[in-house]
Amino acid sequence: MHIDADTLRHLPQGLQTLIENANPPPPASTEPGAGVGRRTFLKVATASGFALGAFPAGALAQAAAQPADGLKPTQQPAAFVRIDRDGTVTVTVNRLDMGQGVQTGLPMALAEELDADWAKVRSVHGNANPAYVDPVMGLHLTGGSTAIKNSYTQYRELGARTRAMLVAAAAQQWGVGADALRTEAGQVVGPGGRKLGYGELAEAAMKLPVPQTVALKDPRQFRLIGHATGRLDARAKSSGGQSYGIDTRLPGMLTAVAARPPVFGGKVQSVDDSAAKAIRGVRAVLRVPIDRGGEAVVVVADGYWPAKQGRDALKVAWDTSAVGKVDTAAQLAQYRELARKPGALKYDADVSGLAAAPRKISAEYLFPYLAHTPMEPLNCTVRLTGEGAAARAELWLGSQAPGLDTMAAARVLGLPPQNIAIHVQMAGGGFGRRAIPTSDYVVEACGIAKAARAAGIDAPVRMVWSREDDVKGGYYRPMHLHRAEIGFDDQGKVLAWDHVIVGQSITKGSPFERFMIKNGVDATAVEGMKEPYPLPMRLSVHHPEVNVPVLWWRSVGSTHTAYVMETLIDEIARATKQDPVEYRLRLIGDKHPRHKAVLQLAVEKSGYGKRQLPAGRAWGVAVHESFSSVVAYVVEASVTDGVPKLHAVTAGVHCNLAVNPRSVQAQVEGGALMGLGMCLPGAAITLKDGVVELGNFNDYTVARLTDMPAIAVHIVPSAEAPTGMGEPGVPPLAPAFANAVARLTGKVPRELPFKLA
Incomplete structure (x- = not known):
């Protein structure tokens, strides 16, 4: 990831430090040539085939150092393209798909230059790894209608680099010049009509250097780009088979529902939780700090329904004496006065x-x-494991800003960012609500998981907002x-x-x-x-x-x-x-x-x-x-x-x-x-x-x-x-x-x- 010095100095100090730690100075080159060395181009083998890999799932500190030739993580196919032996191409998308279709649009751009067989193209979400930052802004962010705009050329170049490596592997195997070969529909075609599928070449291709520069197609050659194309997730979504963050299920998982203050920033004055604890399936009632200095009372239970019943049974007295109480009519009068x-x-x-x-x-x-009111209300599942230096956290959510959310989770949990893994899930809408600079609902979910563990609960916790929580939640x-x-x-x-x-x-x-x-x-x-x-x-x-x-x-x-x-x-x-x-x-x-x-x-x-x-x-x-x-x-x-x-x-x-x-x-x-x-x-x-x-x-x-x-x-x-x-x-x-x-x-x-x- 690269952010120019002027932009970097305008970011918060914590963000500056994290970015700088994630981008150590590149090591001196030990191998000649223009390509990225084999070790930088990660070699990942799977049961079904060899992949033009993926960075390890993890956070910012897991970035591979940039090689001396200057290719950035955002430019290396290793993080973005996996080709299985059967020719299936899986493209990792560096943005959250919350319905806008980016998990089809960006794979189209990559597959176009790769000359992939579109029938064999699949897509998955990325994570908080530096490879998946917006290549223009240098931040993990889905917003501002930037996904296609900022990553169109990036994904085309990724496809072209991958294609060049596959062609080079075929040229070596056949003993011919690369310029004698062409590609079509997931195959390299050689003299006399000989063909090798991409799945057959992936293992050899991954051992070759990554070309630093590539030539892109003339738009007149496009087979995919510019053509109306069905979305890769259309069947799953139209059949009810698509999973979203709220559908996360882990062994032993519990569900948490929070009673939040009626006024933003309010705190708990007193709580009677006896009726809540008497409800079957309720495991704990916790007091947890939340957004804007407020405090919530959280019911943790075996599922959403007992957790909600437990919340409804709480008797909470709230202290809102120290926070402003907005009245829409009075606010309008104030605004009119200012406008004069x-x-x-x-x-x-x-x-x-x-x-x-x-x-x-x-x-x-x-x-x-x-209010944003996406059809999938806010949710976040947190699993904490290990102790001390071995402590780890995993989060499952539809995040528009996994980098910011990683930092927020690290702050709440007291863990280094590299010990936190965010698994980005498909989101059922967002409209901006899942890209919050305060990471309010991520902070809340991590606070609940931390409090639950302190109370002796050793289980993943899924925090779920109701529709009323969503409308009233700010x-x-x-x-x-x-x-x-x-x-x-x-x-x-x-x-x-x-x-x-x-x-x-x-x-x-x-x-x-x-x-x-x-x-x-x-x-x-x-x-x-x-x-x-x-x-x-x-x-x-x-x-x-x-x-x-x-x-x-x-x-x-x-x-x-x-x-x-x-x-x-x-x-x-x-x-x-x-x-x-x-x-x-x-x-x-x-x-x-x-x-x-x-x-x-x-x-x-x-x-x-x-x-x-x-x-x-x-x-x-x-x-x-x-x-x-x-x-x-x-x-x-x-x-x-x-x-x-x-x-x-x-x-x-x-x-x-x-x-x-x-x-x-x-x-x-x-x-x-x-x-x-x-x-x-x-x-x-x-x-x-x-x-x-x-x-x-x-x-x-x-x-x-x-x-x-x-x-x-x-x-x-x-x-x-x-x-x-x-x-x-x-x-x-x-x-x-x-x-x-x-x-x-x-x-x-x-x-x-x-x-x-």
Whole structure:
């Protein structure tokens, strides 16, 4: 793993130390040549065949030293490719798959250059080993829609290096030059049509040096990349056979359920656990430190049901005297007061033209806290073994940041990181909640396992959150308030735009603070503002301190900035009697060709302006860039008796090269439904006296199958390097829907979820 010195010095000291310890200076080379030596290229033999290996399962300190030729662990096939004797190719993926399809997309990139037989390709998750860091960021992280974007070339090169070694092994066996050979469908083909399968060559190939440089295919040669391909996990997931972190089962395993304080950071004042201990199957009741200085009472039992029954039987008195008690109504009043004055500046355009502008818009927007609510609630299984120097810990969970989670576990358990192994499991959703800088649920699970062992329990412990725990458990998308004052002329030219955003910072206090907060502005709060429109905007931000834990939520700042920008742009178009598509295209001009192309594609495919809509329906349009990809939506909506309904969605997508168009389509469909969910009544986390008022899907709304409109996804063709698609489908949906509603009702919905009454 490599992080440049400037980035390294901005990380927390503990993280700096761990990274430095994991990357000792490379030893002097003892062998000539450009390739990696055999010992560095790990030799792993299995019962069924020889592998183009895998690093030992473990943590950061288990990294192999970089050889003198400079190839990094992230560049060596040993960690990523295993080829069995029967030709099965298993690709290790350096990201968590939580439904976005990365366990198919990255293997496609590798298999393309390997010329593998796709029918024999499999994939598995990596772990906290340095080989599996994001090669651009240098951190173990699944987030920011970076998996394909940052590892596309990496995995292609891994495939090309592996292929070159297999070809070299075949050339040696046949006594011919490597340039006389070619590969196809998992075989090396020689003169006269002779063939050797990759499984036959793997043992010999693994003894050869790893080439430092390789030539990649011309995109015109692609057989897999760019072609709609079924996901490798589709059968398991559609048949119910897929295992997730919550499905972990170990011999003798116990289950833990925690009673957490009703107010974030609260502590236990007293507890009567007699009724809980009387429940059959309950093994122990423990007091355990948890996130934000709080304390929980934990019931450990033979299974989830007795553990939950035990928790329900607890009588706990909580001490919340030392923590802030947030009230949503009071918080809104505070935010409104802050929004009346400028905050820390992001853009500082001259807004003196506001006073004399012939037309004006004065708008306030409100966005609530949102919970992530993945279908698989948080869970983590911990097994502790050994004593003293022989003490070890193993964790099973769906982790978006196994490196950070390893460090957190090490801190709680008092173990060196190299004695901790994280087994990354498939996750049933995440949307950011499994990538927490505090590793809150990992810390909690390790604290429970440690306390259980101290109480004489020598067994693996699986900690499971209920849906109510998940909804009430914090780390929400922050509540935001926007205030905009806009002056423009009769042609729609914006003369001045004064804008204030109020909302908590999600990176303050995290490893990302030093390079994400500049001049008091958290970059995640303002991403998506202004661009692609040439606007004279003064933009400032207030980041109040609030006792509500917050985190990125799928598409992060764009969840609110896209809504504000695209509804205001549409409002200016309506006020000046201009077509909203033509108005946007005029503003975009030629400086943002991807925005222009994607909007035009969505318009063309939808029939906008050409097709007559049924009575009572209206068009809505929005376009937005996030995570280097651009998505435009053209929607059809109606409003009946004050209830808005989304009927049809046409999406235009520009993510450069779509590695797997089928996954892009799925991500946009899912993103659109999640964006629609933000609009539905009940889609808001509210607090009273510090207590979250919602608990389950009966009172916290998420979009359901019955809400799903007809949707068509169209991708702009491109051969440029791919950009991210896990999140960009979310932001433009809500504003496109709102713009249709505004055309029908004459009123712009200024608050999410929609309140039309």
